[in-house]
Amino acid sequence: MGIMWVMILWVFGAAVGIGRGGDVTYDGRSLMVDGHRQIFFSASIHYPRSTPDMWPSLISKAKEGGVDVIETYVFWNLHEPQPLQYDFSGRNDLVRFIKEIQAQGLYAFLRIGPFIESEWTYGGLPFWLHDVPGVVYRTDNEPFKFYMQNFTTKIVNLMKSEKLYASRGGPIILSQIENEYGNVEPAFHEKGPVYVRWAAKMAVDLQTGVPWVMCKQPDAPDPVINTCNGMRCGETFPGPNSPNKPKIWTENWTSFYQVYGGEPYMRSAEDIAFHVALFIAKNGSFVNYYMYHGGTNFGRSGAAYVITSYYDQAPLDEYGLIRQPKWGHMKELHAAIKLCSTPLLQGVPTNFSLGKLQEAYVFEEPSGACVAFLVNYDPTRTFTTKFRDTWFKLLPRSISILSDCRNLIFNTAKVSTEKKNTRITTPEINFEAEDKWEAYRDLVLNYLNSSLRANKLLEHMNTTKDKSDYLWYTFSFQSNTSCSNAQLHVQSLGHVGHAFVNDNYAGGGHGSHTSKGFTIDNSITLNNRINNISILSVMVGLPDSGSFLERRYAGLTEVRIQCSDETTAYDFENYEWGYEVGLQGEKLGIYEEENLGNVNWSSNITLFNDQSLTWYKTAFDAPMGENPVALNLSSMGKGEAWVNGQSIGRYWVSFHTPKGLPSQTLYHIPRSFLNVSNNLLVLFEESGGDPLQITLNTISVIDSTGHVSLYKS
Incomplete structure (x- = not known):
């Protein structure tokens, strides 16, 4: 059967409409809606990284691209900016977003977290958590668990009240608790596994009526499903930790996030298709593209050093425009796999070698329905093989999908050239x-006008409480008349610094995503009167990952002035400092x-x-x-x-x-x-x-x- 017939069948099937509720369960092959196994293709689209006016178009284009499910994180810091004060308006209108998914006949995948990472400032945690007495994030810690459970319950109850879970007739068929916790679990020693079990039980006890997942969490306890994130889950994922759980790919990275000073990562349509097909061939049944539309980190929402444009190389670019050939190649792949979904979900799987770097995955039903995936791992050579009395040319680094184990309906390395765009x-x-x-x-702050004083260098984030990127550090001193050709030395664990001496700019510096600190070493001119030294410390987003986020340090760590005689030096680490959060223009x-x-x-x-x-x-x-x-x-x-x-x-x-x-x-x-x-x-x-x-x-x-x-x- 040619790809055109595949597309006709797929378009007809999509027009029928799905995602309108049902009993959601699972077995070792797939999620099941009303007892029916299904293969799902999911698209990550984050509601606050676009606008409500854009949501219908983004969801429609994803649906046209052969997607069944729309996935989104839930952004705790947006929805609970202060304890027990909630915001679900404008770009934060999660209910409106989910209802738009439902209106277009698609399912939804809600990744509550509520820690999400996502290159989002502070990993989505509201900064007020930092000031909760005794809090330690993401571990068996009662203060953290209290607020995490409260927010998770708030979101689940909101979804229930709006009847948005599939069990109540809505589109949500899957939820996630925590996020990639396996990356940091060892840092918490014996408290890590305890926290995992608590988080899983807490979520399951909320009785959403749909399954829960934990990504990158090999020890996810039953009935929570452990899932894979990455670019090559068909190769790297050992599978779920129980034979009764389906194989789910929570994040198939369509490119990669970009940081200031970093080059964009260009992942090809062919590479994405290869790994999706391989994952399906190895009994995978749910693939979520992260991101399908990245969008924009409006305001100060991007994490440390992350640029404002997010995953612009996704199938839908930052603006919501279709990016070819990614979008079209994935659409054809989805259609081909959907055409063969019955033997994939019901047939007996076998796997055997075709050559040194070639193999076949075959699914066959007793009725004779059959699908085959012929894999050529060789990156440079076309391989010719005989499969069931027919010769096939397997392109380099490709997977050929054969419907009825005979007809070639898709090859991952063969992209329709007419579908490329610029x-x-x-x-x-x-x-x-x-x-x-x-x-x-804007005003350069001097010591006399500072509103906060301390006899030490304060940590940046704990001082600003994330109300601004900017924190002024300032002090006054009178130097010896012999201090000529002075050198200002500043060491910082912030992201950027700008130094001013007596209101005159005296140089700056910055770090990078890979270099966590920087120094400023500049010659300055001092007068014989009182000198005012002001340093503007700047954050470009808060950290979004790693253990013990509540302990992270940013801001100035060392300030001194060295005179030219090399014997006179002033150390200001423990000195009377003045501080001011934010800029004058910001406050006004x-x-x-x-x-x-x-x-x-x-x-x-x-x-x-x-x-x-x-x-x-x-x-x-x-x-x-x-x-x-x-x-x-x-x-x-x-x-x-x-x-x-x-x-x-x-x-x-x-x-x-x-x-x-x-x-x-x-x-x-x-x-x-x-x-x-x-x-x-x-x-x-x-x-x-x-x-x-x-x-x-x-x-x-x-x-x-x-x-x-x-x-x-």
Whole structure:
């Protein structure tokens, strides 16, 4: 049977509609809905990384791509920003998101966590947990377990009240508790396994009526299913810890997250398809693509050093545009596997060698229904083999799927070339007119104006409570008259630092995702009077992984001034310091229209050329049409951008990759953020940048024939 017939059958089947409730159980072959085994393909789409206006289109495109299930994490820090105070509005409207999945006839997979990692700041934990007396995260610790159970129960009860579990007629067929805990479990010694058993029992006792999973958790206790995360689960996953549990791939990474200073990871459609087919051939029955649509880390939601664009190389890119050939190749793979689902789920599996680097996986029913997966692991050679009296050419590093064990219906390495496309950006507006801009330089804090004092260097995160990326450290001192050619030395475990001496910029430094600290060593000029030293410590997201997150340290660890005579040095580690959380412009909310008058803006922005800590504002009209919109910030340095008071994320264009390029220059402005005219754009620039070179662009895709695909909402 040709692939066209496969697609016709698949489209017909998808049109019938699924995901409308049912009794969900499982056996050793698959999840079962109303007693029927099924193979599921799932798409990770995170509701807060897009907008409610985008959700219908994203879900529709996933469905068109042959997906059965939409997966999302639940983001604890968004929903419970303060203890027992909840927010389910706007991008946080989880119920609306799940109901949209249901309306489009798909199932849902709810990964509650509530620790999620996900390259999300603090792994999704609300920072107020840090101040709970005696708390130790993610272990057999009563304070943590109390709040974790409270939030998990809140989400489960919300889903029950809205009848969103399949057991109550809704779309949710699967839930997850905890996340990749096996990575950190040994650090907690005997308390780790105790916590695993507690978390599993706590979740199961909530009686959702659907199964629970724990990913990367080999010791997940019954009835919780242990699952695999990674790029090669067909090769790396030893399988569930009970023969009565199905083989589930919770995260099939379609690319990889990117950090500032890091290159993008480009995973091919062929590689994804190979490993999906191999997983299915080895009795896998549930594959979730992480991510199917990554979206945007709006505001300050990205974890440490993670860029604002998230998994842009997924089958649906950051803007929700179809990325070919990934999307189309997976769609054809899904159709081929669905065509053969009956023998895959009911047939007797066998496996045998075809050659040194080749093997066959065959599923056959007594009725004669049959499917075969012919695998060629050789990365360079085509292998010709005879299978059931027919010769087949197995392409390098590929899997051939044979329906009825005879007809080739899909090969993982054979991509339809006509389905390739290229994303193009079209400049619509430039911001080169100086008279359209105004600027304001934020205040450099001095010791006398600081609101918090301490005789030591305070830890950054515990001081800011994640209310801002920024923490001022400042002190005053009078040097000896003989201290000439002074050298300022700063050592930090924060992400970025900017030093000022008597209000003048004195240099900066930053770390990286792989280097957890940095130093500043710069010559400074001191006067014979009181000198004010101010250092702005900056975080670019909080850590999102590892054990004992509550103990992590950030911020300054050492500050001293060395005079040129090499015998005179001032050590300020245990000194009288002043502190201030956040910037003046942040506190005054000058990125919002109603607060613009809280500072005196200057219309002569040339005075601010190469100035640090500068706010810029201008207005613009929205581009015509429906194509996605992005701001090109390639001329800027580092900071944050707001449109009509909504943050479109951090930017860090000045941090280049090993190839000498910025990790990200285009910043998504969702259409729902925009008015038809007079949109307010505000930028906060830490270290320079030229706003006159910014452009506003629309995004579209062009296929291999030169045809431009318009955005479909």
